[in-house]
Amino acid sequence: METQESYPLDVESIREDFPILDRKVGGDANAPGEGPDDDVPLVYLDNAATSQTPKRVVESLVDYYYGYNANVHRGIHHLSQEASVAYEEAHDRVAEFVGASGGREEIVFTKNTTEAENLVANSWGLEALGPGDSVVLTEMEHHASLVTWQQTAKKTGAEVRYIPVDDDGRLDMDRAAELIDDSTEMVSAVHVSNTLGTVNPVAELADLAHEQDAFVFVDAAQSVPNRPVDVEAIDADFFAFSAHKMCGPTGVGALYGKRHLLEEMEPHLYGGGHVRKVTFEDATWEELPWKFEAGTPNIADGIAFAEAIDYLDEIGMERVRRHEELLAEYAYDRLAEFDDIEIYGPPAGADRGGLVSFNLDGVHSHDLSTxxxxxxxxxxxxxHCTQPLHDKLGVPASTRASFYLYNTREEIDALVEGVDEARELFA
Incomplete structure (x- = not known):
């Protein structure tokens, strides 16, 4: 029986906010109603890829389109003014959520974390990097970081170095201190690994980078959704995350950047909406953050992003973090009962996020997932967009179960029962 002591969240009440969790699924996904298990309850454990969306966030999208749909920063009529204010206040809300005291000027809305990485790589990296410079990454980087900086280094002649991951799934910080030297211009690190669940010491990495007059970019796609964060306490120069992993809509994310850095950088896209003065010879840019948001932005989803943040804040991010830790610990312990299951990353605890990646001996992850x-x-x-990390682990793929504020121990039991069935089928 679940108790408030076991779970710091009222999960039953929270689940009522997510109608999709009442779905029945199973059988042949291409022929609903024809599979033998088409009436089984949905157990959604893919939250590291995309979380589900509460009713109030969806309703905020409807409110925008039904009530004040208009382009922003382009009109003086009532609807445009109303939309512009809501969109600007959404930036303020994101800034407040991550501890950016500079407000909206330090928050650029992007499509997602990947675009934020590319924005910095193109606007800063292509200008700042050259032969003799180094960019330091971790071996557990998501492709959004790894491929972006890898390709930027190829264009600029810079070197890419990798902080090793040890056998426990943690960064070798002694080696990090050696790799981050006076040639280093950027350190880009994932805050929480989307494969290992490792919570990396990004503030320590920022200190190492700043000691060498280098910058630090934190990929926070897996941390902002499930734990309190403070960009200024971390001392991140750049910090990026996506709404769709934190109860928000797809197609919108945020890049935090220290104001003086964003002011020095050139836009990565050109067009309308981000220009102040245009002549036949040249152009000047709008103030922050609009100079980086060329064209008509994703207005509705940006506003809904702020609504998702309100929803999470009302629940309490420290409670969300603790809930995920309890679920991850329970899942880890249940899976660790079996000798034929290999779990990747550190043991459950304070330095592991709310996910568990594993393999069942003799069963490919795709078969197990099916x-x-x-x-x-x-x-x-x-x-999981970490091919080099999987190469290091010596496996082509893994199965990942990831948890969020609406998941329960019973759903983890259903996961383990399914793994038992796969074991029997492939015995």
Missing amino acids: ILSERGVAVRAGD
Whole structure:
């Protein structure tokens, strides 16, 4: 029986905010109603890929389109003014949520974390990097970081170095101190690994970078949704995350950048909406953050992003963090009961986020995911956009179960039961 002591959240009440969690699934996804298990409850354990969206966030989208749909910063009529204020205040709300005291000027809305990485790589990296410079990454980087800086280094002649991951799934910080030297211009590190669940010491990495007059970019796609963060306490120069992993809509994310850095950088896109003065010979840019938001932005989803933040704040991010830690610890312990399951990353605890990646001996992750799907259990199978990390682990893929504020121990039990079924089928 779940108790308030076991769970710091009222999960039953929270689940009522997410109608999709009442779905029945299973069987042949291409032929609903024809599969033998088409009436099993959905167990959604793929939150590291995308979280579900509460009713009030969806309703905020409807309110915008039904009530004040208009382009922003382009009109003086009532609807445009109303939309502009709501969109600008959404930037303020994001800034407040991550501890950016500079407000909206330090928050650029992007499509997602990947675009934020590319914005910095193009606007800062292509100008700042050259032969003899180094960019330091971690071996657990998501492709959004790894590929972006890898390709930027190829264009500029810079070197890419990698902080090793040890056998426990943690960064070798002694080696990090050696790799980050006077040639280093940028350190880009994932805050919480989307494969290992490792919570990295990004503030310590920022200190190492700043000692060498280098900058630090924190990929916070897996941390902002599930724990309190403070960009100024971390001393991040750049910090990026996506709304769709934190109860928000798809297609919008945020880049935090220290104001003086954003002011020095050139836009990465050109067009309308971000220019102040244009002549036949040249152009000047709008004030921050609009100079980086060329064209008509994703207005509705930006406003809904702020609504998702309000929802999470009302629940309490420290409670969300603790809830995920409890679920991850329970899942880790249940899976660790079996000798034929290999779990990747550190043991459950304060330095592990709310996900568990594992493999069942003799069963490919895609096959395991298919069997679980037939039981209604949604997990991720594959390399999770961390192919080099999987190469280091010596496996082509893994199965990942990731948890959020609406998940329960009973759903983890359903996951383990599905793994048992796969074990029997492939015995």
